[in-house]
Each structure stands twice: as C-alpha cells, then as structure tokens.
Amino acid sequence: MNTRSIKKLSDLLPGETAAVRFLTDPAHDLAGRLSDLGLTAGSRVTCTMKSPLGDPCAYLIRGAVIALRRADASIVAVGEVIG
Amino acid sequence: MSGYEKIITATLAGNPNVGKSTVFNALTGLHQHTGNWAGKTVGIAEGIFSADGRTVTVTDLPGIYSLASHSPEEDAARDFLINERPDTVVCVCDACCLERSLILAMQICDLADDVILCVNLADEAAKKGISVDCGKLGSMTGCPVVLTAARQNTGLCELKSAVVNHHPRKPSGLTGTPAERAAEIAGVCVSVQNGRDPTVRDRKIDRILCGRFTAVPFLLLLLAAVFWLTLSGSGVLSAALDTGLTFLAGHLRTALTAIFPEPLALLFCDGVIATVFRVIAVMLPPMAIFFPLFTILEDLGYLPRAAFSLDRCFACCGSCGKQSLTMLMGLGCSAAGVTGCRIIDSPRERKIAILTNSFVPCNGRFPAILAMLACLGLGRGWSTAAMVGVLLLSLGMTLLVSKLLSVTVLRGTPSSFTLELPPYRMPQIGRVIVRSVLDRTIFVLGRAVSAAAPAGALIWLAANVTVGGSSIYAHLTRLLDPVGRFAGMDGTWMLAFLFALPAAELILPLALAGGNAVSLADTFDIPSAFAACGWDSTTAVCVLVFTLFHFPCATTLMTIRKETGSLKDTILAAVLPTVIGYGMCVIARMMFR
Numbered sequence: 081m082n083t084r085s086i087k088k089l090s091d092l093l094p095g096e097t098a099a100v101r102f103l104t105d106p107a108h109d110l111a112g113r114l115s116d117l118g119l120t121a122g123s124r125v126t127c128t129m130k131s132p133l134g135d136p137c138a139y140l141i142r143g144a145v146i147a148l149r150r151a152d153a154s155i156v157a158v159g160e161v162i163g
Numbered sequence: 164m165s166g167y168e169k170i171i172t173a174t175l176a177g178n179p180n181v182g183k184s185t186v187f188n189a190l191t192g193l194h195q196h197t198g199n200w201a202g203k204t205v206g207i208a209e210g211i212f213s214a215d216g217r218t219v220t221v222t223d224l225p226g227i228y229s230l231a232s233h234s235p236e237e238d239a240a241r242d243f244l245i246n247e248r249p250d251t252v253v254c255v256c257d258a259c260c261l262e263r264s265l266i267l268a269m270q271i272c273d274l275a276d277d278v279i280l281c282v283n284l285a286d287e288a289a290k291k292g293i294s295v296d297c298g299k300l301g302s303m304t305g306c307p308v309v310l311t312a313a314r315q316n317t318g319l320c321e322l323k324s325a326v327v328n329h330h331p332r333k334p335s336g337l338t339g340t341p342a343e344r345a346a347e348i349a350g351v352c353v354s355v356q357n358g359r360d361p362t363v364r365d366r367k368i369d370r371i372l373c374g375r376f377t378a379v380p381f382l383l384l385l386l387a388a389v390f391w392l393t394l395s396g397s398g399v400l401s402a403a404l405d406t407g408l409t410f411l412a413g414h415l416r417t418a419l420t421a422i423f424p425e426p427l428a429l430l431f432c433d434g435v436i437a438t439v440f441r442v443i444a445v446m447l448p449p450m451a452i453f454f455p456l457f458t459i460l461e462d463l464g465y466l467p468r469a470a471f472s473l474d475r476c477f478a479c480c481g482s483c484g485k486q487s488l489t490m491l492m493g494l495g496c497s498a499a500g501v502t503g504c505r506i507i508d509s510p511r512e513r514k515i516a517i518l519t520n521s522f523v524p525c526n527g528r529f530p531a532i533l534a535m536l537a538c539l540g541l542g543r544g545w546s547t548a549a550m551v552g553v554l555l556l557s558l559g560m561t562l563l564v565s566k567l568l569s570v571t572v573l574r575g576t577p578s579s580f581t582l583e584l585p586p587y588r589m590p591q592i593g594r595v596i597v598r599s600v601l602d603r604t605i606f607v608l609g610r611a612v613s614a615a616a617p618a619g620a621l622i623w624l625a626a627n628v629t630v631g632g633s634s635i636y637a638h639l640t641r642l643l644d645p646v647g648r649f650a651g652m653d654g655t656w657m658l659a660f661l662f663a664l665p666a667a668e669l670i671l672p673l674a675l676a677g678g679n680a681v682s683l684a685d686t687f688d689i690p691s692a693f694a695a696c697g698w699d700s701t702t703a704v705c706v707l708v709f710t711l712f713h714f715p716c717a718t719t720l721m722t723i724r725k726e727t728g729s730l731k732d733t734i735l736a737a738v739l740p741t742v743i744g745y746g747m748c749v750i751a752r753m754m755f756r
Contacts, residue, residue, distance in 0.1 A: 110579040116229035117581065118263045120342045128366055132378040133475035136484070138369075138584055140362060142349075143260025147471045147582040149478065 089119075089139070089148075089156035092127035098158035099124050105155045118142035119156055171219045172247070173326050175281075176240060176271060177255035178264050179226025180585050182283045184208075185313040186255055187223040190323065207243065214323035222249070230270045234508050244274055251277045251329045253322070258288035258295050258310070259361065259586065262349035268304070269341035277329050278306045281322055286312035287586070292356030300352045305333035314591065365586050372465065378472040383551055385465075389456050390550040394533065394543050397448030404447065408440045430623055438619025439612050441672030445530040446611060447604075453526060454599040457495055462590035466491055467582060478577045480562045481569025483512040485582060486519075490561060493523040496607060497719040500525075501726055509578035515565050517723055518736045521715035522561045524553070527611065527667035528710050534671055534689040535707040539700055553711065560712065564739065572735075610718065614665035615672070622662060622673060636677065650745050651705030651752030655696075660713060667716050674706075701755040705748040712744030 086101055100123050103111050118141050119125065126140040136149040175183045187193070191210030208223040224243060225236040244252065252275045256264035261282065272278050282295055301308040307325045311318030337344045355361060371377050415436055419428045460466060466488055474484025485507050493500030500520045507513040524532055532553060536546040569575065625636040636658075643661075644654030659674035675692055693703070714720070714737040724733045 108579070110581070112231055113228065113233045113581055115342060116231065116233070116266060118266060118342065118345075120340075120346075123346070128362070129369055129373060130375070131373060131474060132375050132472050135475050135478070136471065136582070138373075138471065142262045143361075144257075144263050145362065145365070145584040145586075147467075147474070147484075147584055149474070149577075149580065152579040152581075 085160050086157050087160070088154045089125065089127075089158050090137070090150045090153035092125075092137075092139075092158065092161070094127050094129050094137070096161045097124055097126040097163050098161050101157040101159050103155055104157050108152075108155045110152050111155065114152075114156065117144070117146055124162070125156075125158065171217055171251065171327065172222075172249040173219050173251045173253055174222045174224060174244065174247070174249040175253050175255055176224050176244070176267070177226060177281075177283075178228055178257065178267055180583060181226070181255050181257040181264060182313050183223055183226060183255045186253075186281060186283060186311065186319075186322075187221060189313045189316055189319050191221055207239070212323060214320075215327045217327045219323075219326055222247075227267065229267060230274065236505070241274075244271070249275075251279060251326050253279045253281050253326065254306075255281045255283050258282045258284050259291060259293060261295060261353050262345050265304075265345035265348055266341050268306075269344045272304065272306070272332065272335070273341070276331060278332055279322070279325050279329065280304060280306045280308045281311055282308060283311050283313055285310045285318070286315055287588070291361035293361055294354050294356070296352045296354070300348065303335060303337065303348050303351065305335040362586070368587055369468070369584075373468050373472050382469060382472065385460075386554055387547050387551050389453070389460075391543070391547040392456060393449050393452045393529075394546055394550075396452035397533075398543075400448035400451060401444070404444055408444055412436060412440055426627075429627075430620060434620045434623025435616050436619075438622065438669075438672055438676060439615045441676065442611050442615040442666075442668050443608070445534070445671050446527065446668040447608060449529045449533065450526055450604055450607065451600070453529070454495065454603045455596050458595045458599040458603070459590045459592075462588060462595060464585045464587045467584050470582060471584060474580075474582070476562055477565070480566035481512075481575065481577055482515045482565040483507045483509065483577065483580055485580065486512070486516040486561075486565070489516050489520060490523045490558070493520045493525060495526055495603070497521050497523070497525040497715050498722040501719060501722045504726065508580065509575075511569075511573050511575045512578060514727060514732065515568050515573055517726055518568060518732065518739060519561045519564050521719060521736065521740050522564060522712060523557045524711055525667060525716075525719075526607065527716065528670070530668065531671040531710045532707055534693075535703045535710070538690045538693045538698075538703040540690075553707075557711065560743070564743070611666045611668040614717075615669055618662050618665060618669055618673065619676075622676060626677070640677070649752070650709065650748035651701050651756065652709065652748065653698075653702070656702075656706055656709075660709065663716075664714070665717050667710075670710060701752060704751050704755060708747045708751055709744045712740045712747065714738075714741045 092098060100119055100121055102121055103114065105111065123142060128138045128140050128145060130137050136147045137153065138145050138147045175187055177183050187208065187210065190212050193210045209220060211218060211220050213219065224240045227237045227240045229237060230241045252271055254268040254271050256268060268278070268280060280300065282297065288295065295310070297308040297310055307329065309318055309322045309325050311322055313319065337347060372381055416432045419431050423431070469491065470484045470487045473487045477484045477486050488506065489500045489503045492503045497520055501517050504513050504516040504520070507516055533546065536549050541549055622636065625639065626634050628635050630638065639658055640654035643657035647653040647657040655677045656674050659670050659677060662673050663669035720733055720737060723736045724730065727733065
C-alpha cells in the first residue's frame with residue numbers, strides 16, 4: 081500500500097485506528113468543534129463502533145468516545161490504518 | 164483581625180460530563196441535578212462555601228468544549244469569564260481523558276490569571292489503570308493541581324484551601340496552540356498501567372447495548388422493565404396510601420365541619436382536600452417508582468447510547484439525534500425536556516425538538532394512561548406491553564411530526580452534530596433514591612398539589628353554584644359535550660382536560676370527581692368507578708389517545724415561551740398535538756363505535 085495514502089475518517093471500520101492528517105474543509109460548521117475535541121493533526125483516532133442503523137459511528141478521540149455522522153466524519157482526512 | 168474581608172469569587176469550568184456539578188454540590192452542599200451525560204447542566208448555578216475563615220461564592224458554568232464559541236453555552240461561558248472576572252477559575256478536568264480536558268484548560272489559562280486544575284474522577288481513572296502525575300502537571304502548567312473524586316468526597320478540602328489561598332500562576336514556558344500544549348503535557352503526565360486499553364470494558368458493553376441486532380430489543384426490554392417495575396411497585400404503594408389518605412380525609416372532615424360554617428367546610432373537604440388527595444393517590448405511586456429508575460438510567464450513561472442508536476431515524480426526519488435524549492427527559496417532565504433542548508446546537512432542530520416534546524407522555528400523564536389500560540381490562544403484563552406500545556406510538560408520532568415540520572415551517576437539512584458517549588458509571592443507589600425522591604418527586608408533587616388545590620376549589624364552586632336552574636359545571640359540561648362525543652369522550656372529560664391545564668396529573672382525578680361524585684376510596688379502584696360513570700372501552704381508548712396527544716401543561720407552555728421567545732411557537736406547540744390527538748380520537752371513535 082502507498083504509504084502516503086490518505087483516506088477519510090468516515091472510511092475507518094470499527095476497530096481500525098489511524099492518525100489525523102488535516103481537515104479537508106476548514107470552513108465546515110463542525111471544523112472548529114472537531115479540533116476542540118482533539119481531532120488535530122497527528123492525533124490518533126479509533127473507530128469503536130457503528131450504530132445499529134450504520135450511521136453515526138463512534139470514535140475514540142483522546143480518551144473520549146464521540147459519535148459523528150458519516151457526512152461530518154468525512155471532512156477529516158486520516159493517514160493509513162495503524163492497527 | 165480585620166472586620167471585613169473580600170468575598171472570593173470562584174468559577175467552575177470544564178468539559179461536559181467531567182463532574183463539575185458533582186464538585187459544585189460537594190463544595191457547596193447544594194443539590195444541582197447531576198447525570199452521566201454531556202449537557203446536563205444548562206444554566207449557571209451559584210452557591211457559597213467557607214474555608215479558613217473566608218467566604219467563597221462559586222458559580223458552576225455549563226460544560227463546554229472550547230472558549231472559541233461554537234454554541235450558545237460556550238458564548239455564555241466565555242462572556243462570563245471575561246466580564247465577571249472571577250478571582251479564581253477552577254478548571255475541572257477528567258482524569259480519564261486529561262488531554263482533552265487540558266485543551267480547554269490551556270484556553271482558560273490564556274484568558275485568566277488564577278487557574279486551579281481540579282483533576283476529577285481520580286477514582287475512576289485509578290480503576291482503569293490511568294495515573295496522573297500531579298507534580299509534573301503543576302510544574303508544566305504553572306497552576307496549582309488538586310486531585311479529587313467528588314462523588315466520594317475525596318480531595319475537596321484540598322480544593323477549598325487551594326481556592327482560598329490561591330497564588331498567581333507561574334509562567335508555564337510552553338508554547339503552541341492549546342491543543343499542542345495539551346498533547347505535550349498529557350504525554351508527560353499521564354501513564355496507563357502496562358499499556359492496557361482503559362475503554363475495553365465499555366466497548367464490550369457497547370457491543371450489546373448498541374449492537375446491530377441487540378440495540379433495539381434491549382431498548383424495548385429496558386422500557387418494559389421500567390414500566391413493569393413501576394406498575395407492580397405502584398400497586399403496593401397505592402394500597403398503603405389508600406388506607407392512610409382515607410383515614411386522614413375522614414378526620415379532616417370531622418375537624419373542619421366543627422370549626423367552619425358548612426359551605427366553607429365543604430369547599431375545603433369536597434373541593435380542595437378531595438382533589439389534592441386524589442392527585443396524590445393517582446400520581447405519587449408511579450412517580451415514586453419511576454423517578455429513581457430513571458435517575459439510575461441517567462447515571463449509568465445509557466441515555467446518550469439510546470440517542471446514538473436512534474440518530475439515523477431522526478436524521479431521516481431532518482432533526483437531531485439528541486432529540487431522543489430530550490424525549491427521554493420529557494418522560495420525566497415535559498418542562499425539563501424542553502429546557503434540555505438547549506443541548507441541540509442547530510436552532511432549527513432545537514425548535515423541532517421543543518415543539519414535539521409533548522408528544523412523549525410526561526410522568527404526570529402516566530396515571531391516566533395506566534388507568535385507561537386497566538379500564539380496558541389489561542393485567543399487569545399486558546399493561547406493560549401496551550405501555551411500550553404507547554411509547555412506540557409516541558416515538559413514531561414524534562418522528563412523523565418532526566418530518567412534517569422540517570418539510571414545512573422549519574425547512575432545512577440536518578446539521579452536523581457531535582455526541583459524547585460517556586463511560587458507564589455505577590450509580591450510587593443511596594444517592595439516587597435521596598435525590599430522585601427529594602429533588603424530583605417532592606418537587607413535582609408540590610407543583611401538582613399547588614395546582615390541584617385551586618382547581619379543586621374551582622370545580623367544587625362550579626358544581627355547587629347554580630345559574631338558571633343548573634350548576635355552572637353542568638352548563639360547561641353540556642356545552643362541551645358535543646365536542647367530546649364527536650371524539651369518543653364526553654363533556655366531563657373535555658372539561659377535565661381543560662381544568663388540568665395547570666398540571667396534567669389533574670386529568671384523571673378531575674374527570675372522576677366530575678363524572679359522578681366518586682368518593683376518594685373509589686380512586687383506588689378506577690375500573691369500577693369508570694364503569695359506574697357510564698364510560699366504556701371506546702371512551703378508554705379515546706381518553707388514552709387524547710391524554711397522549713394534547714396541549715402540554717401550563718408550566719411547559721411557559722417554558723416553551725421562554726426558550727423560543729416566540730408566542731407563535733408556543734401556540735403551535737399547544738395546537739399541534741391537540742389537533743393530532745383529537746383527529747386520532749375521532750378516527751378511533753368511528754372504528755370502535
């Protein structure tokens with residue numbers, strides 16, 4: 081796999097961890113809130129589960145579990161899956 | 164010693180759900196409501212404590228993620244810090260996720276001079292194998308650090324004396340954005356025991372409670388369990404209340420007729436006291452069981468998971484998943500549910516949640532609904548199942564009306580949202596009981612009783628003052644009778660619903676009182692009293708539906724007015740459920756009769 085591959089946070093499957101690269105849409109409503117929550121470049125994020133209807137998903141971000149909808153999670157670019 | 168010393172002002176700030184309110188309560192001895200979910204505290208609370216001979220006033224800000232203003236609460240918190248300039252800001256951090264807490268703490272340090280870091284939930288962190296090095300934390304941030312476990316009352320003396328004897332913060336020497344500084348500090352100060360993942364247990368529980376195939380059955384089972392316990396528990400309480408209240412009413416009657424002239428004594432006995440006792444008889448038993456159960460669910464951390472599981476449904480209807488949280492709060496009290504809608508960030512979605520909140524039956528409506536189920540001849544088991552059905556109907560109607568609103572008057576697309584799923588916490592049963600009985604049950608009962616007394620007097624007067632050959636009550640009933648009959652009920656019920664505007668708890672007692680001067684004892688055997696009044700199963704179904712969907716109580720309407728600031732929305736919130744409920748009753752009447 082290409083080491084510089086970039087995917088969206090919303091593409092992470094439950095159990096997968098990746099490091100945040102950047103926000104693709106800094107003007108998005110949620111961009112500020114996501115960085116307050118700790119989704120900043122370099123921080124590790126794990127998808128912990130999908131909700132029963134498939135959307136939203138829960139993410140472990142700096143020790144806290146936060147649920148994000150698919151559309152909102154897709155503005156976060158993450159690096160390749162670490163584990 | 165000088166006679167005057169300046170009162171110290173301190174402010175508690177921190178992320179949502181890090182236990183600020185618990186710290187606040189432990190410091191001041193006040194009873195601010197607490198619960199295991201983000202956004203529980205919606206207003207700014209104030210209290211005082213004294214330590215080392217100094218008096219400190221403490222304010223508890225709502226939980227915020229940032230001072231960078233993304234929501235009204237964050238605006239309010241930042242304005243408070245800037246304008247009020249408290250002597251000390253106590254930044255409450257979660258020891259279990261210190262790094263996130265520190266982002267806000269760093270922002271606060273940029274704004275305020277005297278900051279104390281209160282690292283709370285130390286007990287929980289220790290259980291998860293997380294340890295925080297307070298010495299390093301103090302030297303890196305330049306702030307005094309106090310480790311607390313507010314639920315266990317640990318570390319509070321230290322916190323109090325840190326507030327009283329605060330020292331100006333030393334420069335920290337760290338540079339970068341708040342997030343970068345937070346990451347650097349947390350990297351040094353937090354260590355996790357042999358690298359084990361502290362969230363493993365929660366994730367295992369989540370797999371069942373939010374699992375693809377288990378989440379919905381679990382939610383239904385949980386609701387069934389809550390209502391089964393409420394039904395069986397209230398049966399026992401009812402029996403005890405029956406004896407006590409009948410005894411008391413008899414003696415009060417003898418005493419009052421001896422003291423006061425007859426009409427006045429009767430106004431008191433048959434009007435005020437009878438109605439107040441009937442209200443207590445029908446509402447106290449289910450409430451005394453339901454509130455503690457609900458508080459336990461709230462403390463466990465399950466409620467946000469329910470919102471997580473149901474979010475997709477709400478997103479499809481153009482509203483926010485957090486609406487299911489406000490709906491669940493509405494089960495307890497609609498006014499609380501409406502206030503709780505502040506957790507929804509988008510104004511459009513908040514308005515939808517406020518307008519649809521009364522589609523969920525509040526605790527005050529339970530007695531009437533449960534009584535109607537009993538009148539339909541359902542036993543405890545079937546009643547429980549029917550009650551779950553009733554709630555599903557509420558949920559369906561809420562979604563339908565939300566969708567309706569979001570394609571008509573409140574058009575828009577679902578906005579983005581973040582929802583924190585807190586760690587599961589074991590509720591402290593003793594505290595749960597004390598808090599739910601003292602803070603909720605007594606409060607709601609007091610409100611209902613204070614509404615019942617004048618309403619009882621009014622009903623009695625209406626029934627005993629005659630104009631043109633018959634009583635005012637009879638005139639009103641006759642006037643409303645066609646309206647009631649068209650929807651499968653009658654004038655007595657219509658009048659009861661109207662008179663119950665101050666508190667929904669009054670519906671059933673007022674209807675029974677108006678139906679045919681039912682004695683207090685009959686309140687404990689509603690099905691036979693119901694039949695004696697000449698009502699049948701169609702009446703029961705229609706009353707049930709109209710109880711479920713009609714205008715919210717006066718308190719709720721005033722809260723809606725306050726929250727939306729619009730009379731139009733308040734009227735809409737009253738008219739919408741009434742029209743829908745009335746329509747459904749008409750259909751039910753046509754089907755059954």
